[in-house]
Amino acid sequence: MERIYLYDTTLRDGAQREGMSLSVEDKLRIAHKLDELGVPFIEGGWPGANPKDDQFFERLHSTRFKHSAVVPFCSTRRPQVRASEDAGLRKILAAGTEWVTTFGKCWELHVHEGLRTSLEENLAMIEDTVAFFRTQDRRVIFDCEHWFDGYYKNPEYALAALRAAAHAGAQWVVLCDTNGGMLPQQIRTSVEAVRDYCREHNLEVQLGIHTHNDSETAVANALAAVEAGARMVHGTVNGYGERCGNANLCALIPNLQLKMNYALIAPEQLARLTEVSHFVSEVANLAPNDHAAYVGASAFAHKGGIHVSAVQRNPQTYEHIVPESVGNRRRIVISDQAGLSNVLTKLTEMGFSFERHDPAVGRILQQIKLLESEGYQFEAAEASFELLVRECLEIRKSLFSLEGLYTACQTFPDGTVRSEATVRVRVGEVLQHTAADGNGPVSALDAALRKALVGCYPQVAGMHLVDYKVRILDSAHGTSARTRVLVESSDGLGRWTTIGVSANIIEASCRAVIEGIEYGLSR
Numbered sequence: 001m002e003r004i005y006l007y008d009t010t011l012r013d014g015a016q017r018e019g020m021s022l023s024v025e026d027k028l029r030i031a032h033k034l035d036e037l038g039v040p041f042i043e044g045g046w047p048g049a050n051p052k053d054d055q056f057f058e059r060l061h062s063t064r065f066k067h068s069a070v071v072p073f074c075s076t077r078r079p080q081v082r083a084s085e086d087a088g089l090r091k092i093l094a095a096g097t098e099w100v101t102t103f104g105k106c107w108e109l110h111v112h113e114g115l116r117t118s119l120e121e122n123l124a125m126i127e128d129t130v131a132f133f134r135t136q137d138r139r140v141i142f143d144c145e146h147w148f149d150g151y152y153k154n155p156e157y158a159l160a161a162l163r164a165a166a167h168a169g170a171q172w173v174v175l176c177d178t179n180g181g182m183l184p185q186q187i188r189t190s191v192e193a194v195r196d197y198c199r200e201h202n203l204e205v206q207l208g209i210h211t212h213n214d215s216e217t218a219v220a221n222a223l224a225a226v227e228a229g230a231r232m233v234h235g236t237v238n239g240y241g242e243r244c245g246n247a248n249l250c251a252l253i254p255n256l257q258l259k260m261n262y263a264l265i266a267p268e269q270l271a272r273l274t275e276v277s278h279f280v281s282e283v284a285n286l287a288p289n290d291h292a293a294y295v296g297a298s299a300f301a302h303k304g305g306i307h308v309s310a311v312q313r314n315p316q317t318y319e320h321i322v323p324e325s326v327g328n329r330r331r332i333v334i335s336d337q338a339g340l341s342n343v344l345t346k347l348t349e350m351g352f353s354f355e356r357h358d359p360a361v362g363r364i365l366q367q368i369k370l371l372e373s374e375g376y377q378f379e380a381a382e383a384s385f386e387l388l389v390r391e392c393l394e395i396r397k398s399l400f401s402l403e404g405l406y407t408a409c410q411t412f413p414d415g416t417v418r419s420e421a422t423v424r425v426r427v428g429e430v431l432q433h434t435a436a437d438g439n440g441p442v443s444a445l446d447a448a449l450r451k452a453l454v455g456c457y458p459q460v461a462g463m464h465l466v467d468y469k470v471r472i473l474d475s476a477h478g479t480s481a482r483t484r485v486l487v488e489s490s491d492g493l494g495r496w497t498t499i500g501v502s503a504n505i506i507e508a509s510c511r512a513v514i515e516g517i518e519y520g521l522s523r
């Protein structure tokens with residue numbers, strides 16, 4: 001198996017994503033995770049560009065990595081300045097790394113407009129910068145910025161820039177689709193031409209590829225480049241990056257390794273890909289993309305009854321790889337598109353054993369379809385689904401019942417709003433009549449219910465509401481529209497979600513909160 005070198009730029013190009021900001025600690029945690037994943041190159045940032053990147057590289061002096069080289073990134077020297085006197089380049093040296101990455105202009109437009117210097121001076125800037133790092137015993141990766149735009153506008157000049165880096169001793173030249181506007185065929189043609197040019201001119205450099213996702217083709221472009229001879233691929237975890245992002249390593253790695261048979265990381269490291277993807281989104285404080293290929297929560301989720309039936313006979317019928325090979329798992333989703341197979345799978349997960357044609361299974365399926373037609377959605381409310389199953393099987397225990405509910409909101413002269421709820425709750429022979437207030441009617445209702453129940457069920461004290469989502473189902477009906485409420489509850493050990501639907505938002509909330517408490521008590 002031929003080797004492809006992974007180069008992760010989550011900490012540099014990824015951090016150029018709008019809305020993403022990583023602290024030094026965040027960067028160190030992500031770097032260690034990438035090291036565990038077995039990524040050979042991690043671009044850590046641009047020392048000298050901001051204090052965080054300076055501190056990050058300082059902290060690396062006392063940090064050891066098992067698999068990864070952390071690489072600083074910088075531009076070539078400034079025009080009309082000696083490389084050895086360029087303050088920016090000296091900061092890169094101070095990082096004390098084995099490898100450095102420097103980027104230079106390969107498109108005339110950028111030399112004229114971006115740098116405002118001559119074409120000759122730009123070539124000298126590239127050559128001097130690479131040569132300077134080489135004299136300082138650094139190994140150099142040269143990023144050919146705007147390679148493809150430059151190559152298609154003026155191939156001679158683009159190749160002259162690449163040659164300058166190669167002659168000065170760069171080990172890798174990385175062809176960048178900086179504007180992300182290329183399509184796979186354009187990438188393939190240009191990479192093949194460069195590969196042949198390097199062979200014919202005995203340029204001892206290896207080729208890499210760095211793609212952006214502005215045409216939604218960053219991953220496809222990187223794959224095309226590898227087919228054409230690139231042996232280093234740049235990308236970021238979850239595809240984070242400037243504008244529309246970079247090539248997504250969470251798709252690139254399995255595509256290259258599982259589909260194209262290249263060697264990138266060990267199989268046991270690949271099996272941690274989903275964990276790494278979720279870890280990085282958590283640290284970056286960005287919601288994970290459930291529909292991401294390979295690593296998304298829905299990547300192996302089966303909803304259609306026909307899919308579920310077939311997957312249970314043979315997973316290959318609707319799965320392109322084994323989910324566990326990338327650390328993901330198969331999920332069966334319950335909805336109005338379910339068939340008996342979905343329900344049977346769920347029942348098995350819950351510890352029941354039923355024959356396919358048992359009338360109870362049919363009853364559950366019918367009830368799901370009926371409630372979903374009224375606005376329920378059990379996909380996201382597995383706890384309510386379990387209660388529904390127990391109801392249909394006539395094993396749902398009646399732990400308490402709500403016999404009355406009253407809520408009120410009051411606005412005070414200083415502008416504050418307080419809500420109050422009063423509930424009448426029966427547990428067996430005992431009728432509790434309690435009131436509580438809260439900053440909204442739902443929190444007041446939740447507090448009143450718990451107050452009423454805690455005497456009989458002390459566990460209720462450890463439960464709390466962690467999330468509350470409201471969706472208007474038929475907004476054309478204005479204020480008489482039906483409302484779907486999802487409530488997430490926790491007891492500190494686990495979380496579960498329940499659902500309520502009603503034309504009255506308080507009633508919908510009340511149903512979801514009550515089911516949340518009931519499910520928590522029965523756990």
Ligand SMILES: CC(=O)SCCNC(=O)CCNC(=O)[C@H](O)C(C)(C)COP(=O)(O)OP(=O)(O)OC[C@H]1O[C@@H](n2cnc3c(N)ncnc32)[C@H](O)[C@@H]1OP(=O)(O)O
Nearest residue numbers: 046048049050075076077078079103104105114115145178
């Ligand atoms: C394709 C890429 O993603 S490249 C990386 C982009 N990332 C970033 O820019 C993030 C980090 N950047 C920064 O913190 C700042 O831009 C700095 C510290 C690098 C420079 O800041 P400033 O000196 O204030 O310059 P400013 O950002 O306004 O302009 C960029 C300068 O870099 C120069 N420059 C751009 N590319 C190159 C290059 N390849 N080689 C040398 N100089 C370059 C520009 O000509 C401009 O110089 P000028 O101000 O003398 O005209």
Ligand SMILES: CC(=O)C(=O)O
Nearest residue numbers: 103143145146176178
């Ligand atoms: C170097 C780089 O990030 C680019 O050209 O896109």
